[in-house]
Amino acid sequence: MLATNQTAETASANKRSNPLLNFLNSKKVVPYIFVSPFIISFIVLTLYPAIRGIMMSFQSVLPGQVEFIGLANYERVFNPTFYKALMNTSIYVVLTVVILTILPIIFAVILDSKLVKLKTLFRASLFMPTLASTIVAGMIFRLMFGETDSGAANQIISLFGLDPVNWRYHAWSGMFLMVLLCVWRWLGVNILYFLAALQNVPNELYEAADIDGASIFQKFRFVTLPFLKPVTIFVVTISIINGFRMFEESFVFWEAGSPNNIGLTVVGYIYQQGIQQNDMGFGAAIGVILMIIIFIISFIQLILTGAFKRGDQ
Amino acid sequence: MNKRGTSNALKWFTNIGMAIVCLIALFPVIMLLISSFRPSTELMRTGISLNFDWSMLNLDNYTYIFTQSAEYWTWYTNSLVISAITIVLSLFFSSMVGYALAVYDFKGKHLFFTFVVFILMVPFEILMLPLFQMMISFQLVNSYLGVIIPMIVAPIAVFFFRQYALGLPVQLMDAARIDGATEYGIFFKIMLPLMAPSLGAMAILQGLGSWNNFLWPLIVLRSNDMFTLPIGLATLLTPYGNNYDVLIAGSVMTIVPIIILFIFFQRYFVAGLTTGGVKG
Numbered sequence: 268m269l270a271t272n273q274t275a276e277t278a279s280a281n282k283r284s285n286p287l288l289n290f291l292n293s294k295k296v297v298p299y300i301f302v303s304p305f306i307i308s309f310i311v312l313t314l315y316p317a318i319r320g321i322m323m324s325f326q327s328v329l330p331g332q333v334e335f336i337g338l339a340n341y342e343r344v345f346n347p348t349f350y351k352a353l354m355n356t357s358i359y360v361v362l363t364v365v366i367l368t369i370l371p372i373i374f375a376v377i378l379d380s381k382l383v384k385l386k387t388l389f390r391a392s393l394f395m396p397t398l399a400s401t402i403v404a405g406m407i408f409r410l411m412f413g414e415t416d417s418g419a420a421n422q423i424i425s426l427f428g429l430d431p432v433n434w435r436y437h438a439w440s441g442m443f444l445m446v447l448l449c450v451w452r453w454l455g456v457n458i459l460y461f462l463a464a465l466q467n468v469p470n471e472l473y474e475a476a477d478i479d480g481a482s483i484f485q486k487f488r489f490v491t492l493p494f495l496k497p498v499t500i501f502v503v504t505i506s507i508i509n510g511f512r513m514f515e516e517s518f519v520f521w522e523a524g525s526p527n528n529i530g531l532t533v534v535g536y537i538y539q540q541g542i543q544q545n546d547m548g549f550g551a552a553i554g555v556i557l558m559i560i561i562f563i564i565s566f567i568q569l570i571l572t573g574a575f576k577r578g579d580q
Numbered sequence: 581m582n583k584r585g586t587s588n589a590l591k592w593f594t595n596i597g598m599a600i601v602c603l604i605a606l607f608p609v610i611m612l613l614i615s616s617f618r619p620s621t622e623l624m625r626t627g628i629s630l631n632f633d634w635s636m637l638n639l640d641n642y643t644y645i646f647t648q649s650a651e652y653w654t655w656y657t658n659s660l661v662i663s664a665i666t667i668v669l670s671l672f673f674s675s676m677v678g679y680a681l682a683v684y685d686f687k688g689k690h691l692f693f694t695f696v697v698f699i700l701m702v703p704f705e706i707l708m709l710p711l712f713q714m715m716i717s718f719q720l721v722n723s724y725l726g727v728i729i730p731m732i733v734a735p736i737a738v739f740f741f742r743q744y745a746l747g748l749p750v751q752l753m754d755a756a757r758i759d760g761a762t763e764y765g766i767f768f769k770i771m772l773p774l775m776a777p778s779l780g781a782m783a784i785l786q787g788l789g790s791w792n793n794f795l796w797p798l799i800v801l802r803s804n805d806m807f808t809l810p811i812g813l814a815t816l817l818t819p820y821g822n823n824y825d826v827l828i829a830g831s832v833m834t835i836v837p838i839i840i841l842f843i844f845f846q847r848y849f850v851a852g853l854t855t856g857g858v859k860g
Contacts, residue, residue, distance in 0.1 A: 294684070297763040301680030302692055304673040308733040313699055316710035323710060374601070382594045392602040395609060398838045400792035402810040403831045406817060407608045410615070410828075413627030419611060422630045451605070512703045515794050522818055534705045534795070541709045542799055554706040565701055 323551035330545075340552035349553065351528050352536040355442070359532070360510030362446045367457050367506050368499060370450070375461035376491060390462070394455035401452065405519025408448055409435070435520055441529040445516040457502055464498040465491070500572045504565070511561055514538065533557050616641055616832045620825035641829035649826050654805050655812035659791060660837065662727050662808060666790040667783055670734045674782070675775060677733065678741025679767060683750055693742070699735040705795065712799050722802040731790060737782050744778035745771070780848035787841050791834075809834050 290296060324341070327334045374393065378386055396404065411419040412434040421431040434440045468491060476486045514534040521530045523543065531539075533553065541550020611628050617637040626632075645652050680686075681693055711730055712721075720726035748771055756766045772779075794810045801807055807815070813834070816827040842849070 292762045292764070294763065295686070298680045298684035298686040298689075301676045301684070301767070305677040305692065305696070305733050305738060308673075309695055309699065312711065312730050312733075313702065313707065316707040316714065317702070319710040319713070320707060323713070328713075374598075377594055377598060380594075382591050383598055384595060389598050389602050392606050396605060398788070398835060398842065399609070400794070400810050400834065402792075402794060402814050403612075403834055404608070406813065406827065406831055407612045407628065409817065410623070410628040411608065411611060415625075415627060417626035417629045417631075419628050419630050451608070454605070508701070508703060512705050514705070518794075519814065519817065522814070537705065537709065538795070538799075542712070547709050547713065550709050554709060558702070558706045561701070561703060561706075 320551045320554055323548050324555045326548045326551075328547040328551075336548070340549050341556075343549060344552050344556060348528060348531070349533075349536060352531045352533050355528075355530065356511060356513065356532045358442060359445060359449075359513060360507055362442070363449050363453075363510050364503055364506045366446070366450050367453055368502055371454060371457035371461050371502070372495065372499070374454075375458050375465055376487065378458065379462060379465040390455075390458070393458055396451050397453065397455050399452070401448065401515040402519050404452055405448055405516065408444060408451075409520060412440075412444060436526050436529075438527070438529040441520070441525060444520055445513070445530065448516045448519075449513070453506075460498050460502055461495060464495050468494045500568075504568055507564055507568075508561060511557065511564075612828070612831060616828045620644075620823075620828070623824045623828060641825040644825045645829045645833070649823075649830075651804065652812065652826050652830050655807050655809045656833070658724075658806060659809040662724055662797075663787055663790040663837075665724070666728050666731050667786050669728070669732045670737055670786050671779055671782055673733050674737035675741045675772065675779065676767070678738045678743075679745045679748075679771060679775070681738070681742045682745035683748060683753065683771075696735050696738050696742075700739065704730070708796065708799060715800055721800055722806050723800075726800040727793075727797050727808070730796065731786075731793075734786060737786060740782060741775065741778055744775060748774055777848045780845040784841055784845045784849050788838060791838060 291300065325335060325337060327336045327339075377383060378389060383389065399407075413421070414431075414433050414435070415421070416425070416431045418431075418434075420434065425431065432440055434444060472490045473486060476490055481489070512534055513532050517525070517530040517532050517535050524539070525531060534557070537550045537553045537557070540546045540553065614632075614637075615623060615628050617639065618632055618641075619636055619638070620641055622632065622636065677696075681689060681696075715721050715726045718726075720729070752770055753766050756770055761769070792810060793808070794814075797808045798811050798814075801811060804812075804815075809830075813827060813830060816823050816830075
């Protein structure tokens with residue numbers, strides 16, 4: 268190994284006499300050149316904005332004049348509107364996490380079983396909604412869940428003898444629309460994750476369970492579920508983080524503002540205060556609080572799932 | 581006999597059940613397609629409705645966006661340009677970083693990788709206000725560059741490329757070095773082609789992400805002629821926008837490039853989705 272490296276280095280040294288080129292091509296320097304785009308972008312686009320964001324949260328930022336105002340932004344953040352946004356976001360996170368974990372497991376198990384024919388067709392049609400952007404999907408939903416009696420949703424519920432609903436004007440139905448949009452778009456992706464994990468379950472285990480006389484549900488509970496644990500953790504984690512980042516689902520239904528803030532989310536509040544009202548210091552303070560919330564949740568999750576025990580890899 | 585009878589019934593039940601679920605999932609898309617052939621005035625009055633007059637269906641909305649709506653095609657072009665540049669740059673830089681993290685041993689390697697994983701956990705949304713301020717000071721507001729720059733090195737892609745590059749045949753590198761190839765030559769001429777499947781998978785993920793990206797372009801882009809498709813369409817959704825013809829036929833047309841991208845790279849897609857997720 269060492270010998271080949273040396274021959275390689277002498278070979279290239281013979282070919283090139285330019286010391287700068289040799290330096291740039293040495294195995295000590297090359298890896299750093301390769302990772303330099305990452306280092307630069309990490310410093311410029313993550314580290315610096317993160318620090319600056321924390322600084323901004325203690326400032327009053329107006330065009331041309333920046334003033335240190337201590338904790339004043341944070342004192343203002345804890346107001347009824349923020350609590351409303353946090354509440355909406357939390358409810359949204361809980362609902363989407365529960366639905367987007369349980370439903371995909373059920374569908375993946377069914378699609379993986381011998382019961383179903385046309386697997387590819389079913390999988391493809393469940394995956395199809397992911398390709399539409401939230402804006403396009405939201406536009407369809409908004410036109411389907413229109414206020415008038417003639418909107419598709421109101422027509423369907425009238426078949427069951429229910430009165431038409433003003434979907435975008437009640438807290439419960441507003442939440443329903445946002446969750447529905449998210450579930451519709453992400454169901455297929457999560458099914459793919461679980462399907463991939465199901466490939467890892469050895470068939471012998473099912474056969475052994477059959478010999479022991481296990482029922483379908485016992486097999487699911489004691490054979491399938493343990494194998495799905497790692498993916499489930501992954502799906503729950505990204506669903507929580509994506510839930511706290513939610514903005515588009517709300518924006519597409521209400522743009523600037525929903526009645527009584529029924530659709531306001533934490534990121535929506537950052538956008539409203541930081542960009543629309545141009546109060547960047549205040550917006551940055553909400554951002555810092557969101558960052559703390561997400562870190563705490565990720566941390567709890569890492570502890571609960573024992574990720575710290577696994578070592579360096 | 582009896583047991584086979586019940587399992588047949590169960591098969592029928594699950595198959596029909598899945599078919600119904602799939603129909604529900606496809607229902608909005610089907611409704612969008614049908615509605616795009618309805619008169620836009622009807623659509624404005626009733627929304628997407630179940631009962632409509634089939635004889636009313638026509639191509640007017642499509643004729644309108646193809647002949648009358650220059651604005652829509654400006655958004656389309658913006659989206660195409662931004663997505664294409666984002667895909668190329670992010671694949672280029674992220675594959676370089678992921679490759680180096682996988683095949684070289686160097687000081688700080690583990691620290692770099694820890695940073696990659698760490699950034700994966702930092703939501704973009706909390707950085708967007710300071711980033712926006714930076715774009716103001718660099719005068720990049722309302723420009724393609726302003727949209728693209730934060731997307732160039734995608735930590736998820738770096739992570740994915742590293743996982744993939746761990747499986748590359750490292751012996752090839754030594755062989756190439758003996759033949760006098762530079763480290764850069766080895767990467768571009770030998771290793772990058774071997775990473776083609778992972779590039780395909782990431783092309784779809786990055787393309788999908790950039791084509792559908794909303795919040796950051798919404799902040800950076802200011803004028804109508806710079807808008808990307810999602811933002812342009814969103815402006816039509818406001819109470820003042822009554823261009824339902826552009827909105828609905830335009831929405832159908834947004835899905836076309838994604839389908840094309842998908843057809844090209846779909847072999848790699850499922851692998852791409854699951855490698856990043858399950859092993860992580």
